[in-house]
Amino acid sequence: xxxxxxxxxxxxxxxxxxxxxxxxxxxxxxxxxxxxxxxxxxxxxxxxxxxxxxxxxxxxxxxxxxxxxxxxxxxxxxxxxxxxxxxxxxxxxxxxxxxxxxxxxxxxxxxxxxx
Amino acid sequence: xxxxxxxxxxxxxxxxxxxxxxxxxxxxxxxxxxxxxxxxxxxxxxxxxxxxxxxxxxxxxxxxxxxxxxxxxxxxxxxxxxxxxxxxxxxxxxxxxxxxxxxxxxxxxxxxxxxx
Numbered sequence: 015x016x017x018x019x020x021x022x023x024x025x026x027x028x029x030x031x032x033x034x035x036x037x038x039x040x041x042x043x044x045x046x047x048x049x050x051x052x053x054x055x056x057x058x059x060x061x062x063x064x065x066x067x068x069x070x071x072x073x074x075x076x077x078x079x080x081x082x083x084x085x086x087x088x089x090x091x092x093x094x095x096x097x098x099x100x101x102x103x104x105x106x107x108x109x110x111x112x113x114x115x116x117x118x119x120x121x122x123x124x125x126x127x128x129x
Numbered sequence: 130x131x132x133x134x135x136x137x138x139x140x141x142x143x144x145x146x147x148x149x150x151x152x153x154x155x156x157x158x159x160x161x162x163x164x165x166x167x168x169x170x171x172x173x174x175x176x177x178x179x180x181x182x183x184x185x186x187x188x189x190x191x192x193x194x195x196x197x198x199x200x201x202x203x204x205x206x207x208x209x210x211x212x213x214x215x216x217x218x219x220x221x222x223x224x225x226x227x228x229x230x231x232x233x234x235x236x237x238x239x240x241x242x243x244x245x
Contacts, residue, residue: 047231056238057220057222057238057239058236058238058239059173059222059224059236059239060236061233064233105172105173111230112230112231113161113178113226113230113231114226114230114231114232114233114234115161115162115163115178115224115225115226115230115234116163116175116178117163117173117175117234118175119172119173119174120172121171121172122171122172
């Protein structure tokens, strides 16, 4: 079964601090991508970071980095130096059927960054 | 950057009527477009995939006669909710891919549908 599990419905962090969002997944695919998307109150889905499963090196994008543990099927997102603009819903996802457009999403984590 | 625009951003329709939602890629040609549905405070669920000039592929459990998808050009896909009912009220989001399957899909801003 193709699933994505985000076990933290809500999290909060102080501005400038670091926070880690958890995600586990299950897939029968051999080659796949993993994603973290941000959905602010505007509802626009924004790609935060993407990881190719066959790459062992963890992806990083400025203040955002992932801890990808393939054997454990774990894909957590670390946000460093949190900013007020990071307040949003964060969805973990993986693709299937060989297309990055076919995405299975987790239920999301609502992150609040407090001043 | 790649911009995908949906129209309208929100729509209210009466039960039993049909409503059309447009998804346009503004600065690229989209070989494939995807339609998702997001219930309040829930995740996105893929409804269907459409390729320009061919029939859409619907996910299991999605009624193809109720959710009509047309991808008539490389920059436009439409989703028509036919004979809408209150349970069809939801947030509908499209995404579009410019290149092949291993390229990023860019999301539109979504359309909030309320059926009264």
